[in-house]
Amino acid sequence: MILRPKVRGFVCVTAHPVGCAAHVQEQIDYIRRQGPLKNGPKRALVIGASTGYGLASRITAAFGSGAATLGVFYDRPSEEDRPATPGWYNTIAFERAAKGAGLYAQSLNGDAFSEAIKQQALALIRSEMGPVDLVVYSVASPRRVHPKTGMVHKSVLKPVGQPYTNKTVDTDLGIVSDITIEPATDEEIADTVAVMGGEDWELWMQALAAAGLLAPGATSVSYSYIGPEVTWPIYRNGTIGLAKNDLERAARRIDALLKAHGGGRAFVSINKALVTQASSAIPVVPLYISMLYKVMKAEGTHEGCIEQIQRLFASQMYNGSALAYDKTGRVRLDDREMRPEIQRQIAALWPRITTETLGKFTDIQGYRTEFLKLFGFGLAGVDYEADVDPHVTF
Numbered sequence: 145m146i147l148r149p150k151v152r153g154f155v156c157v158t159a160h161p162v163g164c165a166a167h168v169q170e171q172i173d174y175i176r177r178q179g180p181l182k183n184g185p186k187r188a189l190v191i192g193a194s195t196g197y198g199l200a201s202r203i204t205a206a207f208g209s210g211a212a213t214l215g216v217f218y219d220r221p222s223e224e225d226r227p228a229t230p231g232w233y234n235t236i237a238f239e240r241a242a243k244g245a246g247l248y249a250q251s252l253n254g255d256a257f258s259e260a261i262k263q264q265a266l267a268l269i270r271s272e273m274g275p276v277d278l279v280v281y282s283v284a285s286p287r288r289v290h291p292k293t294g295m296v297h298k299s300v301l302k303p304v305g306q307p308y309t310n311k312t313v314d315t316d317l318g319i320v321s322d323i324t325i326e327p328a329t330d331e332e333i334a335d336t337v338a339v340m341g342g343e344d345w346e347l348w349m350q351a352l353a354a355a356g357l358l359a360p361g362a363t364s365v366s367y368s369y370i371g372p373e374v375t376w377p378i379y380r381n382g383t384i385g386l387a388k389n390d391l392e393r394a395a396r397r398i399d400a401l402l403k404a405h406g407g408g409r410a411f412v413s414i415n416k417a418l419v420t421q422a423s424s425a426i427p428v429v430p431l432y433i434s435m436l437y438k439v440m441k442a443e444g445t446h447e448g449c450i451e452q453i454q455r456l457f458a459s460q461m462y463n464g465s466a467l468a469y470d471k472t473g474r475v476r477l478d479d480r481e482m483r484p485e486i487q488r489q490i491a492a493l494w495p496r497i498t499t500e501t502l503g504k505f506t507d508i509q510g511y512r513t514e515f516l517k518l519f520g521f522g523l524a525g526v527d528y529e530a531d532v533d534p535h536v537t538f
């Protein structure tokens with residue numbers, strides 16, 4: 145099969161197995177170039193491990209610290225006439241590389257919100273790994289079936305209280321237009337908190353603790369975003385922001401649990417805005433990201449997921465360093481994004497962005513390149529004219 149990108153709105157419905165493997169390898173090579181972490185993780189559970197920040201976390205733990213990893217993810221394998229989703233190919237490529245390097249790597253494809261997957265993970269940790277010293281919770285999902293009530297919660301990306309109008313871009317077509325999003329109902333807010341808030345992270349940590357599968361002094365981290373005021377109505381003060389507040393609430397509870405368990409810790413890291421499958425679905429944010437990329441690349445401060453997570457591990461979590469908390473107890477990896485000189489430039493350009501000026505004032509091309517890379521397209525050294533077998537299995 146010759147595989148080409150087929151972009152539909154903010155998703156690409158095809159993925160390239162060889163390209164995804166090359167994308168994973170690029171990240172492994174980056175971590176290897178940074179040299180080993182001192183006192184890094186030895187046994188890591190990564191929930192949401194197949195793409196974006198979770199995959200970068202798994203790669204950093206394994207190839208930066210020689211950690212055994214268990215990755216939980218939710219992807220679709222290939223079907224008769226369609227390729228798998230990228231996380232499927234990424235995870236196979238990761239496992240092959242990790243095992244090739246003599247590292248333990250096991251993956252569970254299924255719904256992390258379910259009790260069944262938690263029990264399978266616990267069984268694997270018990271029988272094959274031993275207690276974990278790092279748990280990364282990096283799930284980004286549009287829905288959750290609640291394990292206790294069976295209710296289906298769907299998350300929405302909406303403002304709270306009043307409608308929000310701003311510019312947005314169709315990244316595929318390059319058309320900038322105004323979008324007005326009506327505020328969420330109370331039920332939609334509660335649903336979004338149920339999906340993207342901290343309850344499931346807590347359930348995982350409680351299950352691990354109850355099963356005696358947390359190493360003394362274990363660390364747990366989950367990721368969030370704040371961003372500039374222009375996106376606050378849809379992000380920080382919107383439904384997703386309220387869910388992220390709940391994630392911070394959960395972090396405090398889990399931190400107390402881990403503190404009582406051999407002096408461990410849990411925290412939320414505020415990461416940089418980056419092109420991932422999750423962020424491309426948020427209105428307005430992709431336009432902001434394409435401006436951010438332009439400004440940060442010009443300043444030489446641009447980072448991708450792997451650079452962000454390597455910096456988190458190397459300068460905050462391990463190497464003898466200490467976590468540098470902000471006033472509300474979060475770790476800030478968005479420090480470079482939020483520098484006043486970066487944000488001033490974006491704020492000045494924002495009103496001038498139109499369909500006509502998109503190419504001049506933003507890095508829309510860089511955005512598209514990064515977006516396609518998520519699906520394994522546009523990687524150097526990959527022959528996209530070659531026939532490729534989409535049916536890759538573990």
Ligand code: NAD
Pocket residue numbers: 191192193194195196197198199216217218219231254255256257282283284285286367368369414415416417418419420421422423
């Ligand atoms: P992503 O879409 O790249 O990754 C999501 C991961 O979650 C995938 O591995 C997917 O398989 C997994 N997943 C989804 N539903 C699942 C389920 N039911 N069970 C098991 N696994 C499931 O997303 P991302 O952008 O890397 O986001 C990860 C975290 O980082 C999120 O909390 C997000 O809010 C946060 N974050 C993202 C950005 C950004 O700009 N992308 C910035 C800051 C923080």
